[in-house]
Amino acid sequence: MTKLLDVENIDVGYGNHTVVFDAALHLKKGAIGVLLGPSGCGKTTLLRAIAGFEPVQRGRILLAGDEVSRAGWTLPPEKRQVGMVFQDFALFPHLTVADNIAFGIRRWPADKRAARVQDLLQLVGLPQYGKNYPHALSGGQQQRVALARALAPKPRLLLLDEPFSSMDVELRESLAREVRTILKHEGITGLMVTHDQFEAFAIADRIAVMHGGRILQWDSAYNLYHQPADRQVADFIGQGVLLAGMVVGDTMVETPLGPIAGKVPEGCRKGCPVDVLIRPDDLMLDPASALQAEVIDKAFRGAVFLYTLRLPSGATVLCQAPSHHDHAIGERVGLRPDFDHLAVFPRRA
């Protein structure tokens, strides 16, 4: 497997103002990556640097082994063979859907071009819409056309800038899965920007969590959830609370839930104060358990309840339980920790 995209420790910014610091990531051919983070974290700037719209101040970007950006030099976007899908779709209003899709393959022979356009319309599920103008389409349809247009020239890399942000929330995840299927079908490497973690989970092989212009962790969705590299990642991905604890052994941490076995951070010895990440699915309700907690809040989520529980130590935790475990607020319930692995962070001074 070859590296298709290689971002080597780049800084990106405007004038004297740096927005992205020391960003590094790489994608294998055919893989799909996501830049995930709150607004203003620099994820779109990083994407635009990869597209060639923003020059890098430091480091370099390689595409299929060729250098396309370094400090002081930028290969213009039109020469990169990188496709991009925009937040507002940016369909050309003066062209039909078919002409929009054919825009990037103007130099192809007419018959091949027409066949490619028809294939793509088929692929995105709009075979009848070639002669329509963009303004006559719904938002979801425009989005598909934008995707088809970007795919038409068979780009080496497809960049997607918050492509679902103008869609209904219920649609986003299914659209993300659909786009994943299409990219995998076409064998195209993709990199998407989003602030929605469920969208990211639905589409990505690997996710970069960004905050304050830095990539905090570049990992699979599973690892981001269960093995966050630091507390900002833990905070941003999924739900959970940090419980104060203390290292009591090489692989043992004492917590208000009792002693838990797991890997402790490097440099943390016995007696070192730490915080332990407790996810709602790390705790089970168990009437037989000696560990008792009081229900102080509950949220019905259909299949499950999300309980907020107060431990005897006074700390609160979240616990997810099947929805037939219906307990009233104020009730005392038994609690049993069920950890596969442990995320432990050194306590901040």
Add this chain to the structure above:
Amino acid sequence: MISVAATLPAIKALPRPDPWRSGVVLAALLLALPVLVVFSFVFAPAGEVWLHLKQTVLQEYVTNSLVLLLGVGVGVLAIGIPAAWMVSLCEFPGRRLFEWGLLLPMAMPAYIIAYTYTGMLDFAGPVQTQLRDWFGWGYGDYWFPDIRSLPGAVLMLSLVLYPYVYLLSRAAFLEQSICVLEVSRTLGTGPWAGFARVALPLARPAIITGLSLALMETLADYGTVQYFGLATFTTGIFRTWFGLGDPAAAAQLAAVLMSFVFVLILLERWSRRRARFHHTSTRYSHLPRYQLRGWRRIGAIVGCSIPVAFGFLLPALQLGVWAVDTVDAWLKADFFHLVANSLMLAAITAVLAVALALLMAYGRRLRSSRPVDLAVRVASMGYAVPGTVIAVGVILPFAWLDNTLDAFMRAQFDISTGLILSGTLAALVFAYCVRFLAVSLNTVEAGLGKIKPSMDDAARCLGLPPRRVLREVHMPIMRGSLLTALLLVFVDVLKELPATLILRPFNFNTLAVRTFELASDERLADSASAALAIVLAGIVPVILLSRTIGRSRPGHDQTVC
């Protein structure tokens, strides 16, 4: 060029010199040349002629110009603001007709209305003849005001320049948030108090902008004051150049005139900046208008009719009558030749000015930076500069270039190249571009601004370099704006008089020049057909303008792209 490129932030640095940035800066420098040349004469040593002017006529130029400015200022405000208020916030029969009808006097160049009224009001004209018939007066029995006077010029210019104030204050009244006006109504303010205490103060920046535009036109006017025999800066520049034969002194006069203009530019910029802070709320909805009844309704109708009738309908009617009377003469004469000349000049300039505007606007979109923004602003300064001044600023460097080249060729190759640039259509078209670039640039920039930046990015990702993005994406999308820009420049060139008078090649006439020449020879009726052609062409941008302003109200906006 190199120094400009070196000052730019290093991050956008490309391996080779950037054609967009240098293109914009070069074009801007070229277009700024006439104004820079004229300004350089501020520091020129005072020659004999200049000292003579200073002792004799300068005082008169300044006084006349100031009185003209003051009078026209009062006049355009007195007509423009009440008219704008009535059609935007009151309801009365014919309001929608007046909305665009009040713009019609814009189609009437000041020099044409001036001599039309002269013809109507002189001793043999229809008005005095009718009066003599009614009252049995004879020659010398009665006093009749002379239109060819300073007050007459004030009246003429006010009648055709008030639309600037009308247009901008109307836009301001329409943009005023409904909340502010509704709040004032719930607090018990009636139409008059609402006007004086809420709407007028909120619209003040827009009104000042309109006023400064009207005053720039007043300073730029040559035809009216020349025809009325008034000594102002523009006529003075002509006299000094052609009468006294002293280009340097003419340029010095032009420099003094420019300093007047500069004050107006500052006034305009200052008021435009303030206008931005005057929107207190962004909720817009349909404006409920004051329903006028009884005498107020009649007052509104009469009040709106007067400027339309005197500023457009009556003079246009008179021109029509004259044109019909002289129809045989002008069909035989060189009329079609004049039309062809005018159309050719207007078409060439329109295409050039729009091409330059595209270069500037797109260059700025691609490479917005301080030098580029400054260059674009400098290049669009010409709209404020009187045609006479631009003509002086064009002819001096062109003549110098021609003479230098001629001397060089003669010395080296014993060939005389003569005059290559000055006295040719190229000089004239260049002057037009300097004067009217702002017209095309405003329209093109507005059109380009409505195209989202993601369109550029999308096209570039699909393999187009910037110049082809402009051609294949932007230009088709903003077709409407480009056509509007072409048309606006086209009509402005048709109407232009002073620069054409100075710069036209020998024996080359246009509609405007011929109209003015015939009128100056007191052959008013003979000039009517050419004048009418100019006025009719001038109606086109009026229609465009009224359509734009109708759509400009937020909330009533058409979706773009």
